Amino acid sequence: DIHLIQSPSFLSASVGDRVTITCRASQGITSYLAWYQQKPGKAPKLLIYGASTLQSGVPSRFSGSGSGTEFTLTINSLQPEDFATYYCQQLNGFPFTFGPGTKVDIK
């Protein structure tokens, strides 16, 4: 299985901050990576697929980059509604796997 490591596990930030989350894969997955946002008690929401393509309806302050084994999710100008947990997922092949998550909390 392909293992994903996210860093940091937790970060504290303020409204307006620029936030960067990293996801590293145990082997190359080209661009088969998605990012999700999950709020407590809710289903995950797709933000980014194909490592860098913004899902329809997702604000442009979210962006993704990377390929191979290292990927980044960036949130420019953090908004109050962005405080949540973020997961990366590799879809290079079965079994699909998720990272352990990064919780973004209010400073």
Next chain:
Amino acid sequence: QLQMQESGPGLVKPSETVSLTCTISGGSIISSSHYWGWIRQPPGRELEWIATVYHDGGSYYNPSLKTRVTISVDTSKNQFSLTLTSVTAADTAVYYCARDGRFQASDGYLDAFDVWGQGTMVTVSS
């Protein structure tokens, strides 16, 4: 707009079998563009992909669960289902059904789960 809704028993005894159903509305499960999957999340823990199915019944399983899991499709009801046998406390989780959007790319498809159900909690306890 496509919506997905999970249904299940809520509470299951250890060693028993749990069956979950995902009902799709606002769209058809018979879509050449999409696959359909189950993902679970134990309380306070990360997400785990369980299985994916195509409308013709073609399926893919997480090897960690493959011996206990069956995913199936009922096109007449616009539903797909998950059966998990010999459950233990470790199977306690919120179970989500989701659509694999299979976004078209220049050299194939990019998978990602773009529509999710609200989730159904399954608790394994005697």
